[in-house]
Amino acid sequence: MRQVLLTLAVLAGLGLSGAVAVVGLGLYNVSAQVGHLPGVSWVLHTTFRNSVKLRAPSMEEAPDLQDPDLIALGAGHFATACAPCHATPDSRRSATMRAMVPAPPRIRDAIKHWQPNHLHWIVENGVKMSGMPAWPATGRGDEVWAVVAYLEALRSDARPEAPATVPETEPQRYCATCHGPVDGPVPRLDIQTPAYLEAQLQAYLSGARPSGIMAQAVSLVPRDSLSELARHFAETPDRPAPPDLDLQAVSEGEALAQRGTRDVPACLSCHEDGRRGPPLDGQHRAFLAAQLQLWRDGVLNHDRVMHAAAHDLSDADIHALSAYFAGR
Ligand code: HEC
Ligand code: HEC
Ligand code: HEC
The missing domain is CATH 1.10.760.10 (Cytochrome c-like domain)
Known part of the structure; x- marks a missing residue:
């Protein structure tokens, strides 16, 4: 018995000093050029898959994923938040993105093996130590479904287009890819005062009003354009909602x-x-x-x-x- 304990203690000591050497002396190579040691990729991926499947929300929480407004909203967010890494269905990933370890897969490959509720979990939570970011607002799983609706729509032949604009230089056109053409979850702005709209934009920017979609949008346009944008959208007529039959x-x-x-x-x-x-x-x-x-x-x-x-x-x-x- 004593022999066994002694052997275990020696092994533990060796393991510990090995770990100290790897961490303390910098023996582990963190270069993204060499990839993972054999077996490590498999372990990481299997852990990732099982972790997602264990934690994904129930599909009963999902809205109607075929709602065209939800798909259009998701496409708009995808264009600036996801396409820089995963590319759009019609574009290619940049050479630098392909050099990431792990590399962000092309978006059609990224969704292949997942159910909608798995995609929801991945997009809301991100993947630790991989470069895949979490949703930039907490408590807003409701917004994440818009992106899932867009990803699901990519599976069919009808390929919804992600709008292309340059937010930095044409902020008004960029905001108008959602506000105006998309109803449902995207609010009308023309019923509000410029002061109210500007206060909301500041609240999205500071995070006081959590929304991953609007936090992304305001982070892209020049700071000094916000009050002009508020004025512009308060004055630009939008369509009223159709009368409710309920x-x-x-x-x-x-x-x-x-x-x-x-x-x-x-x-x-x-x-x-x-x-x-x-x-x-x-x-x-x-x-x-x-x-x-x-x-x-x-x-x-x-x-x-x-x-x-x-x-x-x-x-x-x-x-x-x-x-x-x-x-x-
Ligand atoms: C900074 C780059 C980056 C951005 C931005 C990004 N991703 Fe990712 N994403 C990654 C990387 C890297 C992985 C690979 C993670 C892995 O394999 O462990 C990944 C993985 C994924 C996966 C799982 C892929 C698989 O093969 O299992 C999905 C789905 C996904 N991303 C969707 C999105 C969506 C939707 C957005 C936008 C809301 C987004 N990503 C934004 C880098 C990014
Ligand atoms: C990808 C689609 C999208 C883009 C692009 C977008 N918005 Fe929004 N906007 C939304 C959604 C969705 C909401 C509701 C967010 C929430 O849940 O708070 C919103 C909310 C707002 C609100 C709050 C309105 C209210 O009544 O509370 C303002 C103001 C606003 N957006 C202005 C802008 C401006 C200005 C831009 C350009 C910088 C912009 N949006 C770009 C989708 C978008
Ligand atoms: C005591 C005053 C008060 C009462 C009562 C009140 N609200 Fe509000 N409500 C506000 C204020 C103030 C805001 C704006 C908060 C901000 O600055 O974002 C607001 C915001 C809202 C918004 C968000 C609008 C947008 O464009 O983002 C909705 C929706 C709303 N209220 C609905 C209701 C409904 C429905 C009721 C009745 C159940 C109600 N409110 C009762 C004061 C009130």
């Missing part, structure tokens, strides 16, 4: 917005005639529903009164209120 929801929403309940304050006490909250009339329904959920769940809390107002909303209330304000 009349039951609309009338429930109306009652709640006008009178409130014991737990929910009347929305119109703030959201009418420019009192305390921004205008909501004619805003896109999917955007309203998503924002109300985020306020309720505390992901958005940069305004205390609005967070408190949404605190006790049920899913049915949110459905009704978004239908009401969208059609108002």
Whole structure:
């Protein structure tokens, strides 16, 4: 017994001094030119696959991934956030990206072996020590589904195009690839004042209002263009939402917005005639529903009164209120 313990102690000592030598003396070669030692790539990849499959969200949380607005939004984000590494389906990765270890795979190869919920986990969390970044806002898994919808659309022959613009030199055109052509989760800006829009852009920039999509967008345009962009988009007419046919929801929403309940304050006490909250009339329904959920769940809390107002909303209330304000 003593012999066994002694042998184990000697082995542990050897292992430890080996590790100290590798770390302390710089014996491990970190060069990206030589790749991994035999077997290490296999271990890393197998760990990656199993880790993703264990943690991926349930598909029951997914929205309709065939929604054209969701796909267009995902395409817009992909163009500036993912294409620099993975390229678009029609372009090539740069020589420098191909020299990364591991190299970012071409996007069609990247999605080949994954289900939509696996892709969601990878895009939200990134992959440690590989260069694959996490989503640049926390608590915004709802936004990640837009990118997944775009990736899923790439599997079919209908290849949605990622818009190409140069945000640094033509910021207005860049913003207008989403605001205007895309409805649903992308808000209308023409119902707001320039001051409100500019405050929101600053909040996205600082992270006070978390959104990976808008954080990416504001990080690309020149800082001193924000107030001009706010003015421009407040003045550029956009289409109103189509009338909502869910009349039951609309009338429930109306009652709640006008009178409130014991737990929910009347929305119109703030959201009418420019009192305390921004205008909501004619805003896109999917955007309203998503924002109300985020306020309720505390992901958005940069305004205390609005967070408190949404605190006790049920899913049915949110459905009704978004239908009401969208059609108002
Ligand atoms: C800075 C470069 C970089 C950016 C930006 C980037 N990726 Fe990646 N991505 C990588 C690398 C490197 C890997 C390979 C990770 C590995 O094999 O361990 C990867 C892996 C992936 C995978 C898994 C691929 C596989 O073969 O299993 C998917 C899916 C993916 N990325 C999608 C995206 C999407 C969508 C975006 C944009 C939101 C994005 N990536 C942004 C570098 C990047
Ligand atoms: C890839 C699509 C996309 C691009 C490009 C984009 N936006 Fe957005 N924008 C969105 C989405 C989606 C939201 C909702 C984000 C959220 O959940 O807070 C949003 C929200 C906003 C808001 C907040 C509106 C409100 O009522 O709260 C403003 C202001 C805005 N965007 C302005 C801009 C400007 C200016 C640019 C160009 C620098 C831009 N956007 C580029 C998709 C985009
Ligand atoms: C006490 C005043 C107050 C009440 C009551 C209130 N809100 Fe708000 N709401 C605000 C303020 C202020 C903001 C803007 C926060 C910011 O600066 O981003 C806001 C923001 C919002 C937004 C985000 C709009 C956008 O373009 O990003 C939505 C949606 C919203 N409120 C819906 C509602 C609904 C629905 C109700 C009723 C259940 C309600 N609010 C009740 C004050 C209020």
